[in-house]
Amino acid sequence: MHLVENPWVWAIHKTKENSCKRGHKKVYTHQDSCLLKALRLPLTQILTFGKIWKASLPKRLNNPLLSFYCTNNLFLFISFLSMKESIYYPSRDDPDSVEICYKHIKCLDPQTPLTSPVMNFYIRYLHQQASSSRATFHFFNTFFYNKLRNVVSEQKNNKKNPFDKLRRWWKGVHLLQKAYILIPVNDMFHWSLVIICIPDKEESQPIVLHLDSSGLHCSRSIFQNITSFLKEECCYLDHEAGLSDLPISGYWKYLCDHIEEKVLEVPQQKNHYDCGLFVLLFMERFIEEAPERLQKKDLAVFGRHWFKPEEASILRSKIRKLLMEKFRNESSKK
Missing domain, CATH: 3.40.395.10 (Adenoviral Proteinase; Chain A)
Incomplete structure (x- = not known):
């Protein structure tokens, strides 16, 4: 991936390029829409995503979004943006299912x-x-x-x-x-x-x-x-x-x-x-x-x-891991 001065311009260009390959300028995939969604987010939120995914941001790069691209974390970044806002456990069809929003994982910090x-x-x-x-x-x-x-x-x-x-x-x-x-x-x-x-x-x-x-x-x-x-x-x-x-x-x-x-x-x-x-x-x-x-x-x-x-801390990590796995599995079904 080549470095460019403005990563926003690169992202828009890349999204349009992918759409053109499909034969129509207005055809976007879910991945494209997630990428465009990223462009509308404040940099503070993007930095938060970096902490969540433990992405290593090079000090020499001032733009955090560019750092994501340059450190091969684009897939993780898009995966995060693609994550469903809520899921049902064990399934939506279960009358006793529990709805969990992604934001609820924050309480496992x-x-x-x-x-x-x-x-x-x-x-x-x-x-x-x-x-x-x-x-x-x-x-x-x-x-x-x-x-x-x-x-x-x-x-x-x-x-x-x-x-x-x-x-x-x-x-x-x-x-x-x-x-x-x-x-x-x-x-x-x-x-x-x-x-x-x-x-x-x-x-x-x-x-x-x-x-x-x-x-x-x-x-x-x-x-x-x-x-x-x-x-x-x-x-x-x-x-x-x-x-x-x-x-x-x-x-x-x-x-x-x-x-x-x-x-x-x-x-x-x-x-x-x-x-x-x-x-x-x-x-x-x-x-x-x-x-x-x-x-x-x-x-x-x-x-x-x-x-x-001390086992409480171990359980905290276990529940977080379980929930992240459930969210990833549900998001992959889109």
């Missing part, structure tokens, strides 16, 4: 709290991975708990049962047949995790676990909301659907009045921004290590030394 779209992407990813596990799981997204809390609050002053509308969140799913129900909690700019453990024997009882990497959330309030949720679901199944399909059907109404609540000792974050990563790590490790049905004796597995806090 160092020292940055995770946002709900990225949290929900990885929760959905873990859901896919858990399908091969011996235990059965149900994952709620990051918006469910706040909805549940509002419903519990409304229930006290509402003649109609607000839980009827909430039940749409798990339509078609027999929750109490699952071994575990995982609920991320977001409140006061902090994330924690609730895990509901469903027994399959009458001598056992439901256990609700609360995992918090900094102890900021009020466990008592969370337990009250979760208990109300379980009792309402038992009551609904007893009157509307029947409890006969549950692992210990005749015992469930009794069990809902004997739910054990446990605040787990877990690894603690050393900063104010890794709480979302810790919740995802709690989920990931729990899925890997949980028995088919959890009992009290199994709680010994957890503790402050369950994993090293």
Whole structure:
């Protein structure tokens, strides 16, 4: 590639040249349109792209766009501009798919709290991975708990049962047949995790676990909301659907009045921004290590030394890599 004084002129010339080869001056490929799109971007944005792609810009070249061309990064630059603005995981046809915008990847930068779209992407990813596990799981997204809390609050002053509308969140799913129900909690700019453990024997009882990497959330309030949720679901199944399909059907109404609540000792974050990563790590490790049905004796597995806090940074890189791969794959389908 020959150097020219004005890279903008070169880019326009190159785009027109490619179009002429196709027999018509007004015919442009997607690559051409991306190149023209680049010409309209401020130089500050182009420099940002250079940082993202770790492009080495020669100091002797003052024009950053020219530096991209001269350092053989044109393909990467165009690939970035060609990237889809949003994707759906696992697919757009999936009714439970998660939409992620490219801008959401920014929250995976160092020292940055995770946002709900990225949290929900990885929760959905873990859901896919858990399908091969011996235990059965149900994952709620990051918006469910706040909805549940509002419903519990409304229930006290509402003649109609607000839980009827909430039940749409798990339509078609027999929750109490699952071994575990995982609920991320977001409140006061902090994330924690609730895990509901469903027994399959009458001598056992439901256990609700609360995992918090900094102890900021009020466990008592969370337990009250979760208990109300379980009792309402038992009551609904007893009157509307029947409890006969549950692992210990005749015992469930009794069990809902004997739910054990446990605040787990877990690894603690050393900063104010890794709480979302810790919740995802709690989920990931729990899925890997949980028995088919959890009992009290199994709680010994957890503790402050369950994993090293530094693993949060590793997970941050892993999620970024996964998302970049998904965006590249979707963009290549254009």
